[in-house]
Amino acid sequence: MAGSLPRLRSLVSVTDLVSRVLGGDPLAERELYDLHVDRVYRLAFRLTGDSELAADCTQEAFIRVFDRLATFRGEAALSTWITSVAYSVIYNALRKTKRFRANSVDFELVEIPVPALPHGEPDLKVSLDRAVAGLPDGYRTVFVMHDVEGYTHSEIASSLGIQEGTSKAQLSRARSKLRQALAAFAGGWVTQ
Numbered sequence: 001m002a003g004s005l006p007r008l009r010s011l012v013s014v015t016d017l018v019s020r021v022l023g024g025d026p027l028a029e030r031e032l033y034d035l036h037v038d039r040v041y042r043l044a045f046r047l048t049g050d051s052e053l054a055a056d057c058t059q060e061a062f063i064r065v066f067d068r069l070a071t072f073r074g075e076a077a078l079s080t081w082i083t084s085v086a087y088s089v090i091y092n093a094l095r096k097t098k099r100f101r102a103n104s105v106d107f108e109l110v111e112i113p114v115p116a117l118p119h120g121e122p123d124l125k126v127s128l129d130r131a132v133a134g135l136p137d138g139y140r141t142v143f144v145m146h147d148v149e150g151y152t153h154s155e156i157a158s159s160l161g162i163q164e165g166t167s168k169a170q171l172s173r174a175r176s177k178l179r180q181a182l183a184a185f186a187g188g189w190v191t192q
């Protein structure tokens with residue numbers, strides 16, 4: 001019973017906060033924004049790899065959150081609902097960016113040098129960033145949300161509108177692809 005008291009308080013405070021925002025309370029709006037902006041920005045930055053695009057996505061996400069807050073039904077946590085809205089904004093921004101790049105002549109003419117040897121890139125961090133960026137969108141999203149940002153599979157499934165099993169499978173496949181992409185560094189790792 002004592003363990004349910006903090007959960008009850010958090011539900012009441014979230015319900016109260018949402019009610020105050022919907023009532024036009026600017027302090028409540030600021031509180032909601034402050035509580036969630038860092039997590040939304042981190043997700044946007046991890047998925048886009050671009051600080052300006054991440055900032056734009058974060059701003060657009062909160063515009064949508066405040067516009068659509070009246071549709072929040074409380075079936076999931078407010079943070080999960082906000083993540084869902086943010087992911088939609090980020091996904092659309094990535095599609096728009098890819099479409100722009102696909103139509104750009106300059107990108108088609110640029111040759112990207114590929115190192116001939118697996119040891120051509122000694123910096124593991126740079127290689128990891130490239131490997132994560134090279135993952136298919138779904139794998140990358142689940143990997144970043146779970147392994148980097150700490151979301152649970154339940155939260156990911158709710159945010160992305162997928163099954164928990166799909167989230168788990170995509171994370172497993174992402175990790176497998178990352179192991180393959182970073183195989184050159186495997187000698188320096190200790191496995192347990």
